Amino acid sequence: MLVFGETGQLARELRLLAPDAVFLGRSQADLSDPESCAKAIRDHRPQIVINAAAYTAVDRAEEQPDIARLVNADAPAAMAHACAELGIPLLHVSTDYVFDGSGDQPRDETCPTGPLGVYGATKLAGEAAIAASGARHVILRTSWVFSAFGANFVKTMLRLGAERDRLTIVADQIGGPTPAVDIAQALLVIARTMLAQPDRPGGIYHFSGAPDLSWADFARRIFAQAGLSPEVVDIPSSGYPTPARRPANSRLDCSRIKDDFGISRPDWRKGLAKVIRDAGVGA
Numbered sequence: 001m002l003v004f005g006e007t008g009q010l011a012r013e014l015r016l017l018a019p020d021a022v023f024l025g026r027s028q029a030d031l032s033d034p035e036s037c038a039k040a041i042r043d044h045r046p047q048i049v050i051n052a053a054a055y056t057a058v059d060r061a062e063e064q065p066d067i068a069r070l071v072n073a074d075a076p077a078a079m080a081h082a083c084a085e086l087g088i089p090l091l092h093v094s095t096d097y098v099f100d101g102s103g104d105q106p107r108d109e110t111c112p113t114g115p116l117g118v119y120g121a122t123k124l125a126g127e128a129a130i131a132a133s134g135a136r137h138v139i140l141r142t143s144w145v146f147s148a149f150g151a152n153f154v155k156t157m158l159r160l161g162a163e164r165d166r167l168t169i170v171a172d173q174i175g176g177p178t179p180a181v182d183i184a185q186a187l188l189v190i191a192r193t194m195l196a197q198p199d200r201p202g203g204i205y206h207f208s209g210a211p212d213l214s215w216a217d218f219a220r221r222i223f224a225q226a227g228l229s230p231e232v233v234d235i236p237s238s239g240y241p242t243p244a245r246r247p248a249n250s251r252l253d254c255s256r257i258k259d260d261f262g263i264s265r266p267d268w269r270k271g272l273a274k275v276i277r278d279a280g281v282g283a
């Protein structure tokens with residue numbers, strides 16, 4: 001198994017669960033040089049490839065659309081073409097930010113997309129390129145990823161909650177926080193299934209933690225779990241202006257992955273407790 005990514009949240013959880021896989025960091029395969037990714041696949045000739053790397057800085061992507069496109073769209077396209085040549089599957093990870101966030105119902109895999117910013121648009125372009133490549137593939141769309149590693153909302157809240165008495169947090173964006181370890185586990189189940197069943201088709205699958213809630217309520221849960229007590233004030237998205245707009249409705253309908261792979265939505269509250277323990281905060 002060949003994994004693109006070494007330092008990110010997902011890559012680090014994958015490494016803990018699949019230590020025998022080969023992990024390629026930026027110095028071995030730079031996704032801003034898509035051909036280097038295709039070459040890495042041809043050189044390693046793995047049974048299966050997982051792409052756990054991406055340009056994930058949602059606001060910075062607005063200023064760096066060309067790099068975001070290379071990393072999130074052109075590199076996955078090159079990986080997919082190399083996988084198609086070798087006849088091996090590609091597992092790729094995408095995001096709730098491919099949607100426009102309208103309505104209040106969970107989105108399934110057939111719902112129309114409509115990204116609000118460069119990050120979501122480039123991730124969507126990556127999905128389309130993989131689908132058009134002819135490679136066997138699974139694209140796992142997930143949301144609001146957190147872990148003890150790297151940068152994420154949980155770690156930001158643990159830092160700010162220890163520094164401040166009062167935080168204003170958007171309460172009109174609703175989604176499912178997802179522990180990175182659960183994504184890693186899901187990908188490994190999918191990898192095993194795709195390898196064991198060579199005729200099984202892939203496609204897009206939604207996978208997010210449950211239950212859905214707002215960022216503000218998520219912050220409250222983080223503070224309660226960590227034994228911190230800043231006041232959390234609900235604000236609308238307009239009260240927290242950012243270069244990239246975020247979808248208001250990030251709820252993902254995850255029925256398909258349950259039906260096809262037997263994978264259920266994880267309860268993020270269990271993952272949160274562990275991340276807070278691992279981050280050395282709370283009870």
Ligand SMILES: NC(=O)C1=CN([C@@H]2O[C@H](COP(=O)(O)OP(=O)(O)OC[C@H]3O[C@@H](n4cnc5c(N)ncnc54)[C@H](OP(=O)(O)O)[C@@H]3O)[C@@H](O)[C@H]2O)C=CC1
Pocket residue numbers: 005006007008009010011025026029030031032051052053054055056071093094095096123142143144145146150151
């Ligand atoms: N984080 C989230 O909330 C969400 C993430 N996703 C998706 O999940 C996947 C995993 O995300 P996550 O683990 O959180 O991401 P992280 O931001 O934690 O890590 C991103 C990884 O991509 C690598 N990377 C970025 N640019 C390049 C490059 N040019 N060449 C090589 N490697 C590069 C980084 O390496 P380096 O350390 O060298 O920069 C890092 O290992 C991504 O596809 C992401 O789009 C989906 C929904 C939510």
Ligand SMILES: Cc1cn([C@H]2C[C@H](O)[C@@H](COP(=O)(O)OP(=O)(O)O[C@H]3O[C@@H](C)C(=O)[C@@H](O)[C@H]3O)O2)c(=O)[nH]c1=O
Pocket residue numbers: 056057058095096097142143144145152153156167168169170173215240246
């Ligand atoms: C720090 C902070 C954030 N916010 C808001 C901003 C934003 O709407 C929300 C989350 O902020 P973040 O910048 O951590 O989240 P963001 O980087 O938008 O997270 C996204 O990352 C990409 C990679 C994805 O694919 C998405 O699924 C999602 O996880 O919280 C506040 O309202 N107050 C605050 O003090």
